[in-house]
Amino acid sequence: MFAFTFMRHAFVASTFIALTCGVIGVFVVARQLSFLAHMLSEIGFAGAAFGAFLGISPLIGMLLFTLASSLLISSLSVERVQRESTISAVSSLFIGSGILFLALANQSSSYATDILFGSIVGISQSGVWQLVVLSLVVLLTIWLIFRPLQFDSFDSVGAKANGVHSRVIGIIFLILLAMSVSVGAQIVGSMLVFILLTLPASIAKALGHSMKQLLLISVAAALFGVWLGLWLGYLTNWPVTFFIALIEVICYMLALLVQKRRNG
């Protein structure tokens, strides 16, 4: 399958997407931000439509919208209890705008389908480079803020009490999450990128006993899903996103069974 250029591009892109989503997903799940990840995915669609309207790359449009909405959400919801309603309000605004931009951009319905559900044939060489650079920025930033991010994600009260700047860490994390959504949406589409941001990490949470195991299992589950999904998509000509979603859901169910059996 690597004889085709688009498959080579898709393989490199999906590998970096899996690495990024696998790592950041561990913190998404620990910080109970799955709902936000889901909403950012949909906001990403609006961003891509905005990109089409302006005639710029969908990735840039997604980045603009997901970053702007993340910053808006973090500035509006100071308390955790306010967060869900703030996320709903902000995402409604952005998704509504996305529908408008798509209509104004006068793009075909296949363009919208590609944004929503992903397309492996649509990634160019320069697109792969953009994606790799963004992934590396996200992973390097996580590396640098790993200790305070880990403290704040697993013990927010203790972190604040011991001098961790939780608000700053929270904002940086939302920016990284927004970037990851934009990166991940390139292959699996904006509707289903939250699968890679939540399910591999949830599998890891069910099976792992330490932070190291969580990260390893989450990345492994994400890589397994995208690689097998790509191969099955290539063999059958069915959408890759369908296979990735199916594989991750099956792995998650199996992980839950293992966890249940282990806990008696």
Place this chain on the structure above:
Amino acid sequence: MTDPILKVTDLAMSFGEKTVFKNLNFTIDAGEKLALIGHNGAGKSTLVKLLIGLTHPTAGTITRIPLPGHERLRIGYVPQFRNLDADAPLSVASFVALNVGLSWRPWLSHQEKERVTQVLEQTQLTQIKDRPITLTSGGERQRAYLAQALLADPDLLILDEATASMDVDAKVQMMALVDTIVTQQKMALVFVSHDLELTARYTDRYLLISNQQLLTGSSKEVNADSLKGVRL
């Protein structure tokens, strides 16, 4: 040991029109053991948050004076409540190590691992260091919170109702352990509690917030009769 490490001057705190307290003046000396008492809603937790810098006062100043040779006053804080996920995959040791300090390295250095081991021993957690934090008893978990605070090697340790949810034996064991550690390491202690027996036994002086003001005296003199008229 009479060097002040913390000086509070004309401190006032209000939330909107509600005044929690005003004109509070006191100092905490190095190695001093203090009890902070007062009825629910008197402002104990607000005062603690001000002392550690989590919030800012409406008026007044708090001066944190570093010990000789230190850059800043190090404060260890054991909060009353924690918000831990029931499935958090953290062992007792890795939970304690969360407070190991900043570094660009995600992993622990050899010295940091040794420091965690030392604190686990000090707080009698070595035997359960690999147990998931969410599967520990109330007393064990409270010791893990204490160990996490001790990891920063504080000059002042603040326990915010850390014994509130424990049975009598566990409370005494916990406070005996705290007393040994703060005495050995010449740490100052602020013990926020409603338990006057414990404060009399393990602290030297009390700070009582009542009617927006501060009263102080020897902890040994505090009992339910001596505080008649003061709602605790």
